[in-house]
Amino acid sequence: MNDERPFYQHHVFFCMNERDGKDARQSCGKCGAEKAQKHAKKRIKELGLNGQGKVRINQAGCLDRCEEGPVLVVYPEGTWYTYVDNADIDDIIDTHLIGGKVVERLKI
Template identity: 50%
Template sequence: MSEREKSSDPKPYYEAHVFCCTNRRPAGHPRGCCAEKDGEALRDHMKSRAKELGLKNVRINSAGCLDRCELGPTLVIYPEGVWYSVPTKEDIDEVLKTHLVEGGRVGRLMLQTKDKLPEDRAK
């Protein structure tokens, strides 16, 4: 793609686009799924809290499998492409405040490509 073609890209619809995994696998699947870890309720919480915070140019969507099932529930925020594991509503609140309001990162919840399920959650 030429630089000229890139410069004609349309402006993004949103400042940030959050994809929350709500994928459901069959019961007992070895990798688990975000739906069985309250992914849908956490997504709903994130949507309502984002509205309360007045985040008007942020879109929060459901996503099918993001392929990090064992680390879930997971979400990814674009355009940065930052991934988080957010097992609680408090974690969602921290990501909203720190990442989407303040522009920072929540290091303790960020996922890296090498990450595996933490020992304390491997039960």
């Protein structure tokens, strides 16, 4: 029988969607999402926090919060964040993923 703990302590999804066309809504992919996701993945590895029972950083398609983007969501909590730069990503990693507290200034 499998225990009730999740495979990952935290599973982080970065919206990577890019909308095309002149009437397209804002999209995370055009707001630096790829660079932010790569930064988060690299930093989690450097901290030794990647792998089973720890943290997984993933890419996602459209998470449908375009007007609030770029966005990421942290599970199992279901906490949604927006961010501007790597300092914001580091704050989410340090405060939420490591410290267990929501980064209120970035929460959506």
